[in-house]
Amino acid sequence: MSVLTVAPGAPPADEEPPDTGDRHRLTAVTGLAALSLDAMASVAYGPEAIVLVLAAAGAHGLGFTLPVTLAIAALLAVLVASYRQVIAAFPDGGGSYAVAKEHLGKRTSLVAAASLVLDYVLNVAVAVTAGVAALTSAFPALHGDRLWLCLAVLALVTGINLRGIVDSAKAFIVPTVVFVGSIFVLIGVGLFRSGPASTAAVAGHASALADNATTVGALLLLKAFASGCSALTGVEAIANAVPSFRVPRAKRAQRAEVALGAVLGVMLIGLSVLISRFHLQPVESVTVLAQLADASLGHNWAFYVVQFATMILLALSANTSFGGLPVLLKLLARDNHLPHVFMLRADRQVHRHGVLTLAVVSAALLVFSGGDTNTLVPLFAIGVFVGFTIAQVGMVRHWRLGKGPRWRGKAVLNGCGALLTGAAAVVVTATKFADGAWLIVIALPLLGVAFETVHRAYVRIGERLGLGRVPEHPHRDRSVVIVPVSSLSRLTSEALTAAASLGDEVRAVSVCYADSEDRAALHALERSWAEWDPGVPLVPLVCERRTPGRPIAAYVREVMAAEPASRVTVLIPEVEPERLWQRLLQNQRGAVVAHAVRRETDAVICRLRFRLS
Secondary structure (H helix, E strand, O other), rough: OOOOOOOOOOOOOOOOOOOEEEEEEEOHHHHHHHHHHHHHHHHHHHHHHHHHHHHHHHHHHHHHHHHHHHHHHHHHHHHHHHHHHHHHHHHOOOOOHHHHHOOOOHHHHHHHHHHHHHHHHHHHHHHHHHHHHHHHHHHHHHHHHHHHHHHHHHHHHHOOOOOOEEEEEEHHHHHHHHHHHHHHHHHHHHHHOOOOOOOOOOOOOEOOOOOOOOOOOOHHHHHHHHHHHHHHHHOOOOOHHHHHOOOOOOHHHHHHHHHHHHHHHHHHOOOOOOHHHHOOEEEEOOOOHHHHHHHHHHHOOHHHHHHHHHHHHHHHHOOHHHHHHHHHHHHHOOOOOOOOOHHHHHHHEEEEHHHHHHHHHHHHHHHHOOOOOOHHHHHHHHHHHHHHHHHHHHHHHHHHHOHHHHHHHHHHHHHHHHHHHHHHHHHHHHHHHHHHHHHHHHHHHHHHHHHHHHHHHHHHHHHHHOOOOOOOOOOOEEEEEEOOOOOOOOOHHHHHHHHHHHHHHEEEEEEOOHHHHHHHHHHHHHHHHHHHHHOOOOEEEOOOOOOOHHHHHOOOHHHHHHHOOOOEEEEEEEEEOOOOHHHHOOOOOHHHHHHHHHHHHOEEEEEEEEEOO
């Protein structure tokens, strides 16, 4: 009879084991700071997007701002509830990609992954340009340098994230608290006012209300709903990055998701109530949030605190992508849809290659757009709606297959969410198609094809390597070691000594060119070799063309053809200088030889480093 013993202090079998890197992971609070900036900052443009659409119906249309916002808040509640379930069901992260992979098939999962990748990249570019636009609005003299300012902000966010997601959360938690606190104060003070405290912000600015107002129809309301849903971008980020949380990861991520939904919902509804209360209208060159701050708090220092906090949070909301995308890229690499380098993790739980790739692609987008927000906004948010819809549909199938307690109600909830987010995706794509959304429609399938291409390449590699099968037993072959030499030195002696330790037979080769000077050098080397007599033959390789690699590769092929049962190794001796700059003094012959032998033969290449220090 066997007895199972448990060491004192060991966790129970049904609990997650402690993580030695836990201090470099997120709590629920720091998770909000690291992964919710995108969603928090969306209150700066979500209500405005609703108002701008409803303005086409004049003042009467603006009266529907609160009902549309309440519908968006209801969808937010559905999404938060859904993503709580996603977090519990898929604690390895991945969000809609993980849901689709499990329940909707590989191709649908790749569409979800492609939509998330595009959305994360565009979020960085849009967030940075929006933040810099707010800065240049306050300081117009900086407008000509906005591209360099965008790149500087991107470099700052990238540098912080290379230090780890916890460091980024600590760096951004103060701006997040200041912004959320200022919005809550704005809402609280505004609710106690019977009228606007100030209208100085809109003085001298023309109204953006339509002169020929249209009627308020279902299509207008649907368009306003779809535009306002831009405030929901970032809700999925926590579910995508569950592995970044401390244990118990799922519970911490769920708490962060609920907190995000509650805070975001209160801010959206509160701002919409104030828009209706103060009868605000869209005004050229002045944001709706700025009008609300002016009307609620007055045109004083509090107004500028709100504006400055908004500007900072908009710029830093790019951090949501840096927290979510590297984890998604890791999952895609694990499933052989991306290069495996994205699975590598540095100290402090940093997926460095994912962070740097996101930074480089985002920088290219910023250069392409010239740092102009309006160039990028038509491309934004389509991908996230596609991801929302796929996740909701996948969760409906999840409930139908699992049939747990109250599964029908949960399935109906997710089904309604899928209909709403799907409709929003269609409307946003249709209304923004001519403005650049067609690029996303083309990019999604192209990115999916790229994922499939990488996967097929890995499948072929796996078949050649026999992955998943038991290999044959190792055995010892006769070994021939070929050592390229050009002169006699201590390096030559070290190389031949190492070669003799590696193989049964050692041969030294020296490349000689056709001119008289090189032939004289070869004869001198042969005489010195004979006098030294290392017990290793020196084989001269005469070549018409001045390239050291091809003659050696050709000789290796001859040896392999003459002795097919032998294993051929090419040992290339190289000097490792004391100083980094001294590498410029080397002729790089070793690299040339290694490249030629690797490209033209199957020989083993061994590069011997002789350190001068």
